[in-house]
Amino acid sequence: MNVDNPSSLIALARQQMLQGNLDGAIHSLTGALSLDVQNVTAHALLALCLVERRRLAAAEHEARAALALGPQSAFAHLALGKVHVARRRLREAEAxxxxxxxxxxxxxxxFNALGELYLHERRMREARECIDAAIERDPDDTSNHALLALWHLSQNDLARAESLAREVLGRSPDDHGALNVLGWTELRSGRIDSAYEHAVWAVRNAPDDKNALELLCAVKARRSLLLGLWFRFNAFIAGGSGTRTIALLIGMYLGVRLLSLMLAxxxxxxxxxxxxxxxxxxxVYSWVAPTLFQRMLRKELEQVRLRPDF
Structure with a gap:
């Protein structure tokens, strides 16, 4: 490959990103920018890599540089949106x-990015519309179908989510999104050993993917005597819409109060x-358990950083 050609270095960086080699991609993109500092695509791709590395200040700098050089570049706006999501500026990301x-x-x-954003916000109807729009525009992109599987998982339709995830993995065995969805469906279905295998596979394919690490920690939590009950309750209470979750919590509180008053x-x-x-x-247990889970997740993140060949 011609390392004096910015286009070749950008192509190499794209391949490295697909393989999960973020450090290699950052190196390639830095080399491309040293040859062509006004390359919009290189700045935007570098921003995406830096987001994954959680270097958010540097990522925003690169995304805004891309936008300044190409205000009509859809990819530059997309990169800045990803930075906004990472910084939890969700309205700016949507814009x-x-x-x-x-x-x-x-x-x-x-549309894929909007679908993912709306899923995070549990705006389920809008999420589905955007996911369908993404699939309509590129039915061959497995990430769109993996996102649809995640939508079904969020709706607690485990059978459909698992079916779609397996279809995606049949076409793209290393698709991170589909691996995570399949792992979660296995876990929620009580197939703990199988869920663990998928979680480990997902982490090995993408050691920096927080979603994969969260799945691995969830499997460990499910096996834990202390966290197992919380995990089951959380999976039940979070299944479905936000309205359903609020209604269940209010119903539980009212039921407890009514029982207490009747007994008195x-x-x-x-x-x-x-x-x-x-x-x-x-x-108290429901407040403490998520903190313990986050502590477990941070520990896994630290171990992955210490084991670069994981």
């Missing part, structure tokens, strides 16, 4: 993705106190 879609309405990438009215003061204390203990 950037919408602008990218307006500039290049035939590209599937802005019938003269079972001690039992009423036990119910109240049990509810308080449950609330």
């Amino acid at each position: 950037s993705f919408r602008e990218a879609a307006a500039i290049d309405p035939d590209s599937d990438m802005p 009215d019938f003269g079972y003061e001690a039992a009423a106190q036990i119910v109240s204390y049990a509810w308080i203990a449950f609330c």
